[in-house]
Amino acid sequence: MGDERGDREDALFATLSILSKKWTPAVVLALAEEGPLGFSGIQSVVSGVSSKVLTQSLETLVEAGVVERTVVTESPLRVEYALTDAGYELESVFECLADWGGRHLGQDVPVIVVADEDSRLTGLFQRWFEPTYVVHRAHDRTELLDAVDRDTTVVVYDAHLPGSEHVDVPALVGGVTEACRLVALRTERIDLGLLDRDCDAVVRKPAAKEAVGAVIETQIERYGEPAVEREYHALCEKREALASNVSAAVLAESDRYADLCARIEALAADHEGANAGDGEA
């Protein structure tokens, strides 16, 4: 009875329509790992989801028979969400998906971390660059440490990050990965204070998608380059940023800017020499 092929397609599309919502897989994962949870329990495990959207996601999961909702106490209302058997069986489906993904993609997709107080900004970056890159978001010191690992290619960060007064992002990231490239987001005018920052590039907020994308791309290209080249590139970036944001008069009077240029000159010789050697070899 009925079209076998069509039935299987229906089942496939129905399953995908459940898992296609933005937060449903994360919720299922959270319940699978942390056991039964209350509403806000889920909300803290699944970071970033708003209460409204979490409600909606849970509704669709309950309707789909993946999650069970039990009222524990009324007044104050307390609810517990748990996976049903069907929900637990989803784990093997997730493994299928993750296996395929692990085998066929992600091998050379760079991992970016965006660290900024404003979650709208980090969300924007995610929409912009996913799925070209894997984008992780961090909104304070803790989340940053959580997000950065040895595979992180680029960290784009605003220095004003909440968490224990002042957060020294470059030092923090450097403690985990040496190679990771650092792009500073600056809200204020760019000035000579930039020279204190230990970063590979600077972007001024608000930034256009194309501009940020270009900066990230060149940082990815330069990932893994030798320390000398890296310093050279970083200094050049800073010089350019200063040249286009600070008046020539001020720069001319600055000893630090003069030092910067001198250092670049000195490195340039090695740089040229190295390039020439590469070219001939």
Next chain:
Amino acid sequence: MGDERGDREDALFATLSILSKKWTPAVVLALAEEGPLGFSGIQSVVSGVSSKVLTQSLETLVEAGVVERTVVTESPLRVEYALTDAGYELESVFECLADWGGRHLGQDVPVIVVADEDSRLTGLFQRWFEPTYVVHRAHDRTELLDAVDRDTTVVVYDAHLPGSEHVDVPALVGGVTEACRLVALRTERIDLGLLDRDCDAVVRKPAAKEAVGAVIETQIERYGEPAVEREYHALCEKREALASNVSAAVLAESDRYADLCARIEALAADHEGANAGDGEA
């Protein structure tokens, strides 16, 4: 190197982000079943997708490494799309998903077919009632025959359906399933011509979501009822539709309306009797 747990999650989400687009699974399925295809080949197999969206879907699939794009001839431009190895391996992932879906959902979800020339209307119905029901869309005679099978619970149709001049939808559907309920969509005023139509209910376009939903729901409840009850219900629906759309004066003069009422009266006796019997048993 790197956070194992996070890597697997990334792989999972990355895979889902590919399959979450509306048409990508259908395209992969089409290529898996029909072999390598040209652009319009895909567009005809995957019915309902516009060229723009198909282009976008193919782009994401190519970027994901699921589909390979080969230019066969330039001028006139001819292109061939084929699954890569990764694409073929997706079939087992689809099986996972379909298996889970087959086991845990879809067992009692009614199947609705919406047949109307205007794809916006059918799309609207799909958005309205999916995933409460499985909604299939048909825009001409061929697609209708394709969509209807023995599991179809309700067909909502506009009689003006393209394909070989006049399409007699009730006869067409009746050739496949007897039990399937028929809801007619009428653009024009409802008049005594309604009595020529062999349908279980009528809805006037444009119709609100709630109204249509209610009609479909009662049709689903009545699915499988005995022929006598079905005729009785159908006649009652028609009488109501006429009573609220045609002036009492016109109805009073119509022999056919009188016949309708008489027939209802006659059936009502059996109906009452049957109900009473059920109630006492």
Next chain:
DNA sequence: CTGTATCCCCATGGATACTG
């Protein structure tokens, strides 16, 4: 034939404030 370019609708989901 194989797409772009445009315009437009509306569903998704985020932010915020409020209720029982």
Next chain:
DNA sequence: CAGTATCCATGGGGATACAG
């Protein structure tokens, strides 16, 4: 605590017209 209610920005995707 566990949601509603409301408003709003964004983007996916559809229709149509057009280009190479």
